[in-house]
Amino acid sequence: MIEASGLTKRYDKTLAVDDLSFSIRPGTVTGFLGPNGSGKSTTMRMILGLDRPTEGDVRIDGRHYRELKRPLTKVGAMLDAKWVHPNRSARAHLRWLAKSNRLPARRVDEVLELVGLSAVARRRAGGFSLGMAQRLGIAAALLGDPEILLFDEPVNGLDPEGILWIRQLMQRMAGEGRTVLVSSHLLSEMALTAKELVVIGRGRLIAQCSTAEFVDQASDATVLVRTPQRERLRSALRGERIKTAVSSSAADELIVSGSSARIGEIAAAAGVVLHELTSQRASLEEAFLALTNESVEFQAQGERRPELIGAGTGSAARQEANR
Numbered sequence: 001m002i003e004a005s006g007l008t009k010r011y012d013k014t015l016a017v018d019d020l021s022f023s024i025r026p027g028t029v030t031g032f033l034g035p036n037g038s039g040k041s042t043t044m045r046m047i048l049g050l051d052r053p054t055e056g057d058v059r060i061d062g063r064h065y066r067e068l069k070r071p072l073t074k075v076g077a078m079l080d081a082k083w084v085h086p087n088r089s090a091r092a093h094l095r096w097l098a099k100s101n102r103l104p105a106r107r108v109d110e111v112l113e114l115v116g117l118s119a120v121a122r123r124r125a126g127g128f129s130l131g132m133a134q135r136l137g138i139a140a141a142l143l144g145d146p147e148i149l150l151f152d153e154p155v156n157g158l159d160p161e162g163i164l165w166i167r168q169l170m171q172r173m174a175g176e177g178r179t180v181l182v183s184s185h186l187l188s189e190m191a192l193t194a195k196e197l198v199v200i201g202r203g204r205l206i207a208q209c210s211t212a213e214f215v216d217q218a219s220d221a222t223v224l225v226r227t228p229q230r231e232r233l234r235s236a237l238r239g240e241r242i243k244t245a246v247s248s249s250a251a252d253e254l255i256v257s258g259s260s261a262r263i264g265e266i267a268a269a270a271g272v273v274l275h276e277l278t279s280q281r282a283s284l285e286e287a288f289l290a291l292t293n294e295s296v297e298f299q300a301q302g303e304r305r306p307e308l309i310g311a312g313t314g315s316a317a318r319q320e321a322n323r
């Protein structure tokens with residue numbers, strides 16, 4: 001369990017983390033989600049005692065990181081995959097880490113095997129590709145067989161096979177009862193990987209809930225309606241000041257802002273036959289954009305926040321419906 005309370009970090013004029021409180025439970029992958037520069041890495045560094053909070057506190061099973069006697073056996077972390085001496089081999093790097101925490105040397109070979117680096121264990125780490133460096137970083141995190149794992153943007157720069165591998169590894173680790181916290185600005189990836197979310201923007205907490213709840217909270221109800229009497233329904237809804245948009249893909253479809261129950265009642269009162277009435281779910285991406293609207297740094301007017309775009313679908317229809 002990781003618990004932060006009133007966690008705050010100020011660098012001169014920048015308030016990187018602002019009064020952040022959350023708790024991360026074991027047995028599940030928790031996504032730490034926020035736009036670039038929102039304070040995720042700073043928070044992770046404070047969890048690991050690499051940065052001192054300006055105010056507040058973060059504890060691992062009730063203790064500060066610095067109080068842990070053999071930290072690698074409690075917490076494994078990959079913050080920066082390139083944090084390795086370039087002239088050391090992967091095995092030498094891990095052996096040095098193992099020694100520092102009094103871990104048996106055989107554990108080095110076990111984790112090299114686990115991450116698929118056995119064949120290149122004697123090569124200098126400086127020549128590793130980003131994907132191999134990420135695997136080495138993960139091997140280091142797993143070395144002490146810790147209960148708690150922290151990964152900062154672990155899929156950055158990986159190919160689809162590497163991304164799938166990391167996702168499955170994190171889920172397996174959580175399935176074994178470990179606490180897994182993984183930061184990302186990639187919403188589509190978090191939607192597939194994390195069951196729970198801590199969402200931040202500009203250093204502040206926006207939400208802590210399940211991924212499903214987060215999407216629900218942010219979905220302003222939009223309903224897909226199919227009816228052979230589309231125009232009649234439209235005018236009845238307009239009479240109730242309910243916004244509608246016609247779908248360009250099908251002549252009998254209508255997208256309506258509001259609850260299905262209310263739309264059904266209005267249709268019944270107007271004698272309109274309905275063939276379908278389906279509540280639309282927002283994607284995680286849309287939910288994020290809706291809830292972090294005020295919290296994105298460096299957003300120029302009209303900018304599409306490209307680091308957050310790329311996986312969601314359906315936003316065009318929703319925007320159309322709200323016009």
Ligand SMILES: Nc1ncnc2c1ncn2[C@@H]1O[C@H](COP(=O)(O)OP(=O)(O)OP(=O)(O)O)[C@@H](O)[C@H]1O
Pocket residue numbers: 011014015016034035036037038039040041042043185
């Ligand atoms: N050592 C530092 N000195 C000064 N400012 C810093 C330092 N570290 C982080 N910051 C600032 O604090 C804010 C939060 O940065 P942080 O790296 O924690 O965000 P992040 O969410 O991890 O972003 P990214 O996804 O881009 O890594 C940013 O405005 C950043 O410029």
